[in-house]
Amino acid sequence: LGSRSRTAGAELLGELSGIRRQVQLESRLRKFIRDGTLASETPLPSSRALASTLRVSRGLVVEAYTQLRAEGYIVTRHGAGTYVGVMRGGSPVAAPTSRPKTRLRFDFFPGRPDLASFPRELWLRALRNVLRGSAASALSYPDPRGTPELRGALAQYLNRARGLAVDPELIVIVAGATQGLALFGRALVRSGFGDIAVENPGLPSHRSVLAAVGLGVRGVTVDSDGLDVGELAGIGAVLCTPAHQWPTGVALSPARRAALIAWATGERLIVEDDYDAEFRYDRAPLAALQGLAPDHVVYVGSVSKTLAPGLRLGWLVLPPRWAAVATPELLNDFGSSTLGQLALAQLIETSAYDRHLRKARERNRSRHDALISAVAEHLPGARVSGISAGLHTLVRLPFACDPDSLTAAAASREVGVYPLSSFLIERPNATDALVLGYASLPESAIVEGIKRIGEALAAL
């Protein structure tokens, strides 16, 4: 096409048949221009010549040329005919490749709820009610802070279930705890905060997100009473998990809670990540710190541990003087999907969420207990540490070992294990504990998986 003469090569375009032949001609020409078959500046046949070769009407070719000229694929020069236009691109795609994952039949990945028990029909029913019952305006650009329905329902739920002092106007719906941290982190940077303290060990993805928004991230020691408040001197903000420390599983002791509240004077802020507090098996859950210091605590929660992370629904509860954080500029957006928000509001208001939590609590408790027994039986010398709560526990091993060798030995037995060392800011060469999530594994799989961890340890 245009290489030797102005009509040669037109057979490249193939036969046009059936309906929408103009569209066919346009897409083939675009394709050949894009992939370089027709290089920039190549002359194109006249509409009359091309029409005759393709056995279509001249009008069709004229229309196709007009379209492609308007789009920039071809150019017409007065008196000199039609040419291929200038292109930029065509470099081969060098896309990020996701590394292939080994299939782990017994994956003790911590922090994932039992997705097989997600209440699909309940959620579907809620979505149906929302889709059939909401005003059309519910489908419009939402309040970036979240729908009034969900913020209202959450204010009541968080007060009742987590002891929060909370006004719906101070709740911001986010796509999950991580997004919440990112946006509040940006607000901190903008207000002149330079550093934030985080528990060490803690969640590496939280550290990266906080660092990415420009905060200096400073690790604070965690012992059996929780984070060491004494190390907070000179820092303005701390991210912590008081109800059930991630990943060591300890609760912040009463003395440390008092010390942390006493620390929070002036502009100081506590970011309380209450990620799995609904699940406590030996007693009632401790109320959130937020209730003790609503002016100094930014509370972070989500449904990622109670329903499913795939819903991408979480929330921040802000101190009053930080309420202005929730601008579209800082949120970068107009918030999360309205339908999901309204469905969750409905589950909360009809108590279906409480009923779901009760069932999930029972199931998680049984799996927790199965893990404890299996460790006692199949991992001699190991001991479970931390409180009886959440979706994971810390298992102290009878000896320290190389974390990579242990992970590999477990993986070769189809078991996923997560060494404590990988949650520390400076990773040591040895680990003497594993963070094991149990909520997504049936009891039989927990027992078999722990057995295999025993074999992996023996094989080291």
Add this chain to the structure above:
Amino acid sequence: LGSRSRTAGAELLGELSGIRRQVQLESRLRKFIRDGTLASETPLPSSRALASTLRVSRGLVVEAYTQLRAEGYIVTRHGAGTYVGVMRGGSPVAAPTSRPKTRLRFDFFPGRPDLASFPRELWLRALRNVLRGSAASALSYPDPRGTPELRGALAQYLNRARGLAVDPELIVIVAGATQGLALFGRALVRSGFGDIAVENPGLPSHRSVLAAVGLGVRGVTVDSDGLDVGELAGIGAVLCTPAHQWPTGVALSPARRAALIAWATGERLIVEDDYDAEFRYDRAPLAALQGLAPDHVVYVGSVSKTLAPGLRLGWLVLPPRWAAVATPELLNDFGSSTLGQLALAQLIETSAYDRHLRKARERNRSRHDALISAVAEHLPGARVSGISAGLHTLVRLPFACDPDSLTAAAASREVGVYPLSSFLIERPNATDALVLGYASLPESAIVEGIKRIGEALAAL
């Protein structure tokens, strides 16, 4: 309670009755401590005394005290009894108040699709299929770039419908165009870009988001051929709306398209906001610029104009060398709700999305035509400018007037109008044009609304 003696005031707590009396006692104590009725350091009655006053078992009070001590609400001092702990907070909520909106029966808000025609049953059916047919893993933490299903479906759709050269690995699902701009804007800043050019007039919220991530935002003139490419000298990136300029409604002319592609050498980038390109009424839509320069164009799209903004679903198509942008750190999150993504993928793959678009196009075209006729009939001297496309049009008024007076005069007639001046970087004192969205108004409302605009103009 504790004010005069250690048992006085216990009647404040009221009578405990029915089930969960321990929980009742705990929440009332938390409430009184939080609202200052019981100040810090106030001594509390002994468990024995309180039990007797409240006529409950001593064990119940002991348990409640234990819980509140663990939470930090009360403290026990050896030999000195129980006291109220230290609190921080209680300042009155100073929340952002949403300004009350006048009800506008004839709201020509531009850029909103007809929400009353959102295909609720179709969307519900897709959600049902997704909820009943997906593996449990679909509910887990998603790929932050979006589900493979939606990225695959979009790659085909965008190629077919918008002429894009696109690999699914280069698509990132976002919560909407605004979030997409924010995240790509952060990537630009991180790569050393200082400024970005934007069309003037353009969308103020896009300008604020780009400024908020730290970019210098430089306005470029728009005339009847679209943005003036000549003004891009010395700038590395430009945000533009080539298919249908927002808000003037012109298309970028072939000569300007060629000039823009020619400009995009080296590291230069075009951010193409293809916000409403599915809707063209006089001819086939122009293919996106991205197809001409896939190495230099960041393509931005969403369902906000085709389905509903409340779904919060959009996408970026990245140039290959920008693929690494899509990290959780930069996305700040693990992406958008999986269920919505999978539902949209299904609509696209079953062609239900195309059928929906055809219906929407017909409806929008009729409304567009109704607006044109109504302007001709009821706004003498005014003229509609821009191409026949999209969800809004620009109406040039017969005379310039004060934008606030005009908006107020229209609002007092229950009509929402949007002066062109409010989309300019430096707002002039007078406006001679209105940006009028017609897609969400029935034809009769369009006619009545335009009539009333005529009355408002006459009343100025």
